Amino acid sequence: MAILAPSILAADLSNLAQQIRMVEIAGANWIHCDIMDGHFVPNITFGPIIVKAARRVTKLPLDVHLMIEKPDNYLEDFIKAGATTITVHQEEVIHLNRTINEIKTLGANAGVAINPSTPVSTLEDIAEFVDLVLIMSVNPGFGGQTFINNSLRKVGEVAELRKKLNANFLIEIDGGIDRITAKQSLDAGCDVLVAGTSIFKSDNISAATIELKNLIG
Ligand code: DX5
Ligand code: ZN
Secondary structure (H helix, E strand, C coil), X not given: CCEEXXXXXXXXXXXXXXXXXXXXXXXXXXXXXXXXXXXXXXXXXXXXXXXXXXXXXXXXXXXXXXXXXXXXXXXXXXXXXXXCEEEEECCCXXXXXXHHHHHHHCCCEEEEEECXXXXXXXXXXXXHHCCEEEEECCCCCCCCCCCCCCHHHHHHHHHHHHHHHCCCCEEEEECCCCHHHHHXXXXXXXXXXXXXXXXXXXXXXXXXXHHHHHHHC
């Protein structure tokens, strides 16, 4: 059964506790937190304070996706705030092996993400050390964008890489996930599906969560 990770980027942050509880009760498995700094991506969202607030209202794993420059400087803050998994971008981190080790030493699971234009081959020498590989299926920075179709091919390539390395990281997809792309991503080999708009901007958050959960279950 795949993991559903609603992204609170699309949630009503003035009702964060209620919104998280709603998706939790409806069967969400993880809570995805999109951290943006206005440098690595054009948008700014929130930092460890909101992750800490989320930690107080749920026992679900917090899946923290760092779309920021110099993520090394903030790993400890996010882990102290309650992050379960920290994912950094391959494009931003120069000493990726060191950063992945540091995340694990600090007590969190470690993930690596790649943008739509970054080939899977760039992960060949780091994949065996991570707990999660995140394939971005939109250009990071904003919710509500259209799914980029060749992401499905990349998911297949990551699954092949996992097999070749005899590794056991999870494969996550993020961006433009709705009923149709959720099913396609699952068929392509994804283990974790992030969904923001299709859950939190829907008319009925509980029903949308349940529907996606049933689809990927
Ligand atoms: C994009 C973020 C995504 C985004 C997904 O930069 O990493 O997690 O919130 O949102 P939707 O589901 O709206 O594409
Ligand atoms: Zn994300």
